Amino acid sequence: MYIYIYIHLNSYPLPSLSFRAPMASISFLEIPLVFIPFLLVFFLLSLKWNSNGLPWNWPFFGMTLNIFFHFHRIHDHLTQILYQSSSTFLFKGVWFADLDFFFTANPSNIHHILSTKFERYPKGPDFKYIFDILGDGIFNSDSDVWKNQRKTAHSLVRDENFLQFLEKITLKKVKEGLVPILESVCENGSVLDLQDLFQRFSFDSTCMLVTGFDLHSLSLELPQVPFSKAMDDAEEVIFLRHFFPKPIWEFQKTVHIGQPKRLKQAWKIIDETIAKLIASKRESLGNQVKEEGDHEQGGVDLITSYITNTNKDDKFLRDTVLNFMIAGRDTLSSALSWFFFCLSNNPIVEEKIRDELKTTIPLNESRDEWRIFSIEELKRLVYFHGALCEALRLYPPVPYQHKVAVQHDTLPSGHHINPKTKIVFSLYALGRMSDVWGKDCMEFKPERWITEKGSIKHEPSYKFLAFNAGPRTCLGKEVAFIEIKLVAATIIHNYNIIRQMGYKVVPNPSIILHMKHGFKVRITKRWC
Numbered sequence: 001m002y003i004y005i006y007i008h009l010n011s012y013p014l015p016s017l018s019f020r021a022p023m024a025s026i027s028f029l030e031i032p033l034v035f036i037p038f039l040l041v042f043f044l045l046s047l048k049w050n051s052n053g054l055p056w057n058w059p060f061f062g063m064t065l066n067i068f069f070h071f072h073r074i075h076d077h078l079t080q081i082l083y084q085s086s087s088t089f090l091f092k093g094v095w096f097a098d099l100d101f102f103f104t105a106n107p108s109n110i111h112h113i114l115s116t117k118f119e120r121y122p123k124g125p126d127f128k129y130i131f132d133i134l135g136d137g138i139f140n141s142d143s144d145v146w147k148n149q150r151k152t153a154h155s156l157v158r159d160e161n162f163l164q165f166l167e168k169i170t171l172k173k174v175k176e177g178l179v180p181i182l183e184s185v186c187e188n189g190s191v192l193d194l195q196d197l198f199q200r201f202s203f204d205s206t207c208m209l210v211t212g213f214d215l216h217s218l219s220l221e222l223p224q225v226p227f228s229k230a231m232d233d234a235e236e237v238i239f240l241r242h243f244f245p246k247p248i249w250e251f252q253k254t255v256h257i258g259q260p261k262r263l264k265q266a267w268k269i270i271d272e273t274i275a276k277l278i279a280s281k282r283e284s285l286g287n288q289v290k291e292e293g294d295h296e297q298g299g300v301d302l303i304t305s306y307i308t309n310t311n312k313d314d315k316f317l318r319d320t321v322l323n324f325m326i327a328g329r330d331t332l333s334s335a336l337s338w339f340f341f342c343l344s345n346n347p348i349v350e351e352k353i354r355d356e357l358k359t360t361i362p363l364n365e366s367r368d369e370w371r372i373f374s375i376e377e378l379k380r381l382v383y384f385h386g387a388l389c390e391a392l393r394l395y396p397p398v399p400y401q402h403k404v405a406v407q408h409d410t411l412p413s414g415h416h417i418n419p420k421t422k423i424v425f426s427l428y429a430l431g432r433m434s435d436v437w438g439k440d441c442m443e444f445k446p447e448r449w450i451t452e453k454g455s456i457k458h459e460p461s462y463k464f465l466a467f468n469a470g471p472r473t474c475l476g477k478e479v480a481f482i483e484i485k486l487v488a489a490t491i492i493h494n495y496n497i498i499r500q501m502g503y504k505v506v507p508n509p510s511i512i513l514h515m516k517h518g519f520k521v522r523i524t525k526r527w528c
Contacts, residue, residue, distance in 0.1 A: 054084055055091075062092035064099070067243055074509045075399055078103065079429040087433060088413050097245030098126075101422050105429040107436055108412035111462035113403055113423060115470035124404030126422060130241045133234055133267055135315070137323030150475070156305050157475050165300060166209060166479060167375055170486050173205045174372060177218035178487065182495055184220055185523045191500055193518040194340060196222070198333040201487065203228045206328030210321055211277045212301035230269035231326065232514075237263040239511045274321050278314055281307065327476060330512040331397035335484055337519050338395035339388060340491070342444045344499040344521075349387055349446060350492060356383050357493050370494050370527045378485040382456055386449030388484060389459075392466040393437070394444065396427040399513045401468070427465045428513065436463060498522045 055066035070077035081089050087106040093099025104110065113121045122142040134140045138149045156162060178201055185192045200218040203225065208214050217225040237259045241249065244259070253260035281303055302324060306312055312320075343350045358367040360377040378384070403423045410416050417423070434441050437448075451457045461469035467477045474480075491497065500520040508516040 054081060054089070057092045060095055062094055062099070064094050064243060067091075071509055073506070075426075075428045075507045075513070078426055079105075079432050082426060082429045083433065086413075087429075087435070088411075088415055093243070094245050097247070099243065099245065101242075101424050102415070102417070103424050103426060104411075104413070105426045105433055105436075106411075106413050107430070107460070107463045109415075110425055110430075110465065110469065111460070112412050113425075114462060114468070114472070117409060118470050120407055120409055121403040121405055121423065123402060124406075124422075126404060127402050129246075131238060133238070133263065133270070134323055134326075135319035137319035139323050139327075150472075152306075152310060154475055156302055156309075157479065159305075161300055162209075162302070162305070163479075166482060167486075169205055169208045170483050171372065173201060173208075173218065174486060174490055177201060177204060178490070181218070181220060181222075182491070182523055183525075186495070186525050189522065191520050191522060194497070194521050195333065195337040195515050195519040198336040198487075199228065199329070200225075202329045202332035202336075202483075205483065206325055206332070207277075208301065209328065210302050210324045211281060212304055213277055213280065226269050227273040228329075230266040230273075231329070233262055233266040234270065235326075235330070235512050236508070236510045237266070239509055270322060271318065274318050275314070277321065278303070278317050326512075327474075328479075330514075331476075332480060332483055334395070334397035334513050335388075335392060335480065336487060337515055338513070339391040339484070339488060340497055340521075341499075341505055341515070341519060342387075342391045342394070343492075344497060346444050349444065352446075353384050353387060353492055356381050357489055368527065373486070373489045373493070375482055375486065378489055381485075382450055382454060383446055384485065384489070385456055385481075386446035388481070388488070389449045389464070389466075390444055390446050393431040393464060394442075395507075395513055396431065396466045397513055398466075398511065399426065399428040399507075400511070401425040401427065401465070425465065428507075430463075430465055494526055496524045496526060498524065 055063040057063055058065060067074065067077075082103060082105045087104060088109065089103045091101040091103055093101070123140065124142070128140045131140055136145070138146065138153060141149055178197070181192075181197060197218075200222070204214055204216065204218045215225060215227065217223060217228060240259055249260060252258040253264075256264070285304065285307060303317060303321060306317060306320060343353075357373065360373065360380065361367050361371070365371070401424070403425075405417045405419055405421045405423065407419055408417065430436060432441055449457050449459070461467065461473060467474040467480075498521055500522065503517060503520065505519060506516050508514045
């Protein structure tokens, strides 16, 4: 092989360069150095794709090198892999690290795991290890602990007092927080990061819904909020931990370096902030002093309900607050950001939504003036709802879900599953599978959610997984749609959102589907 490459190289005419003299002086040990560039090219090509379109399974490293090579576009990269492998793929990690994952975007497999054989596929100890910052909250829990937490949360979230409180808080934040910033941006013509605006809105509103306190991140000054930043940092580290060998993680954690140090710093800020909120809540309830949103007419926040009805300790309340904060803040802001991104690429859809919004305005009101819509007005809108579902299909706020097998099983796809197999659903890939959604799966088409009779078309939850499926279906689905519709309707009816061109809007590698560089826009008023 060496002789062949040597002759091949010398077959090219290079007038100013002679290979024969240098080769005569190279020792036996130095000969392989000549081929390092060729080996490097081969290595880089193998990082990209195998001959069948799948990552190479390297000795020792497995497929991890391929993942890190494409980490900047990990969601789309895994989608390509799943497409090439008929929606199921076994990822081989570093050999000693127990980082093998069975990826799937097959609806039949998803239905089997999340519904039909639900008891065989808990989240498991590895999930709790990676998501340890969530403590013993509902996201980390399994079996009876999970059932008891879900039962309590279900009764509180569906309570009429809480739903009244939800509408009150959301409308208040829209009027007193969101609108003043939008009006200010319209007046001075500045560029606004719409994702940052939505994160501030969802952070404040979720914090009020969960704890009853407003941290006022949504204000004209756009202040930095350490609690919110700490949550972002923790989510990015959690995503990296999926590909991090446990021994290396534990070593870095011991010596306080790298990503474990970053997580520890975020964890400290989160714990300190939540502890202060819980202490203030207990004090206000103990002294029967009314805080904003507590016992006023119109409902109560969740932690007030937990303290007064369940008598839980501070550790439980801490875990519950953080779980609900992540569930509310991140999913809401992500959904709104990607929804308006989709509208910016589809102005015809935006106009159809505006026309539909006008149909809800009473005849004695002008349809061409500034207004805010109520929940009752928005419930009847079919095309608007379809457009939201379409955005959630393409850009699910939580792009992955995790399970682990506790016994042998065979999936509908024919794959055999051994105990302790880690299974990951790619919701991001699921919405982009042509065999699931058709050849037009990459198009933004709200019409796919509307029946011939003009009503909302129901899609099975294992096909449209944005709100999970089976017994663990999201309890906050109705809450999410209410908040998204109230915010989106206000903006669509009253303002023009003009996307700033010249930069790419791409997903960030994280457990939440945020935009890596934000969503920069200019805003103008529709009504004078």
